[in-house]
Amino acid sequence: MSEYNYKPCPGLNMQHGFIYHITRHQEQTRKHLEDLKLNKQSSKPVTQSSNKHKPSLQPYVPPPARQNVSPKKENLADEEKFSSSSMEHIRGSSRNYKELCQKYKLEKFSSHVQQYIVQAVLDPSILNEASVLLVVEEIVQLCIEDCQYSSVGVELCTAIIQKDKERNTSSNCVFTHLMLLCQMNYENKYKLRTESVSKWIGFINFVCNFYQSLQNCTKIEEIVFDCLFTLLGPECLQNDNEIDCLVTQLHTIGRSLDASNEEKMEELFVDIRNALLARNTPSWARPLLLQAIELRAGGWKLTDSASDFYYGGMII
Numbered sequence: 231m232s233e234y235n236y237k238p239c240p241g242l243n244m245q246h247g248f249i250y251h252i253t254r255h256q257e258q259t260r261k262h263l264e265d266l267k268l269n270k271q272s273s274k275p276v277t278q279s280s281n282k283h284k285p286s287l288q289p290y291v292p293p294p295a296r297q298n299v300s301p302k303k304e305n306l307a308d309e310e311k312f313s314s315s316s317m318e319h320i321r322g323s324s325r326n327y328k329e330l331c332q333k334y335k336l337e338k339f340s341s342h343v344q345q346y347i348v349q350a351v352l353d354p355s356i357l358n359e360a361s362v363l364l365v366v367e368e369i370v371q372l373c374i375e376d377c378q379y380s381s382v383g384v385e386l387c388t389a390i391i392q393k394d395k396e397r398n399t400s401s402n403c404v405f406t407h408l409m410l411l412c413q414m415n416y417e418n419k420y421k422l423r424t425e426s427v428s429k430w431i432g433f434i435n436f437v438c439n440f441y442q443s444l445q446n447c448t449k450i451e452e453i454v455f456d457c458l459f460t461l462l463g464p465e466c467l468q469n470d471n472e473i474d475c476l477v478t479q480l481h482t483i484g485r486s487l488d489a490s491n492e493e494k495m496e497e498l499f500v501d502i503r504n505a506l507l508a509r510n511t512p513s514w515a516r517p518l519l520l521q522a523i524e525l526r527a528g529g530w531k532l533t534d535s536a537s538d539f540y541y542g543g544m545i546i
Contacts, residue, residue: 334386338379343368350390354397363407366390370411370436374422377432384439409449412437416453419460431475434461438479445486454479454487455494462501464510473515477522485530499526 330351331337336344346365349357357365366387373383387408394404415422415433423430434457441450460466461476488495499522505511506519524536 333382335379335382338372338376339368347386351386351393354390354393359403362390362394362404366404366408367411370408370415373436374415374429374432377428377435380432380435380439383436384443387440388443408440412440412450412453416456419457427469427471431471433457434475434479438483442483442486446490451487451490454483455491455498458498459501462498462505467505467508467511467515470514473518477518477525480522480525484526488526488530495526499523 327348330348331344334347334351336347339347343365346357346361347369350362350365354362369383369386373380387404391402391404391408395402416437419430419433422433437450437453437457441447441454444450458476458479461472466472484495502519502522506516506523511519521532521536525532528536
């Protein structure tokens with residue numbers, strides 16, 4: 231094996247010019263930093279702002295959407311607006327407080343919602359517009375979830391609408407908001423029915439009761455007809471609760487709907503006859519559909535023989 235001869239490393243020659251330039255640059259930098267430090271110390275101190283915390287910034291909302299921003303429902307349970315002492319004042323100032331609770335079954339609502347409802351019925355002047363609208367939303371929601379409360383809820387909404395008219399005759403914000411809620415729930419009818427058929431039926435009961443209390447309201451009449459047409463859909467025909475709801479509403483408001491819009495009612499009964507003859511209609515649904523046809527044919531009143539056949543002589 232051959233041996234290699236390695237030459238020793240000569241090392242770094244400190245006499246080269248580039249070493250001098252590096253040393254000079256470091257010295258200039260150090261001197262410059264010292265000058266900046268001295269100038270900073272000799273300059274006048276800047277006064278600090280008295281506000282130690284930055285102000286909270288509200289999120290930006292585009293101008294077209296500012297009018298559509300609805301107040302949060304958490305405000306409805308805000309104890310600062312109605313303390314326990316104010317509630318005692320309401321109870322003490324109204325002799326009819328217990329009667330209102332019994333009449334409108336306010337025990338179904340939370341305590342804070344009860345306070346708003348009582349104030350909205352007795353004297354809504356202490357409430358702002360947003361609070362009254364939130365009360366209406368809570369009532370509608372309960373009517374949808376509990377179909378047995380529908381008639382009472384409509385009566386309660388009617389009382390609030392009347393008080394709102396007395397307070398502000400130029401506008402009718404409660405009625406407008408109530409119509410908007412009905413329209414929104416109807417547009418989401420398939421989602422509502424998917425979540426719960428009982429809620430879907432509760433909404434129909436509320437809308438029909440609302441129409442019965444108002445009369446001669448074109449907007450709510452359109453929603454009622456659309457709901458009845460929807461109950462004749464293929465999926466609804468397979469559910470006994472929905473068919474029973476259809477026949478029940480025709481017994482209740484069929485006469486007034488027919489008198490208001492005979493053409494629309496005729497279209498509805500064309501669909502009822504088609505559903506009666508359809509092959510996929512369950513056998514248990516056919517007597518109910520036939521009952522609806524006989525009801526209208528008899529001037530919105532079943533004959534004695536028809537009543538005996540469908541109800542066994544029970545008075546309807």
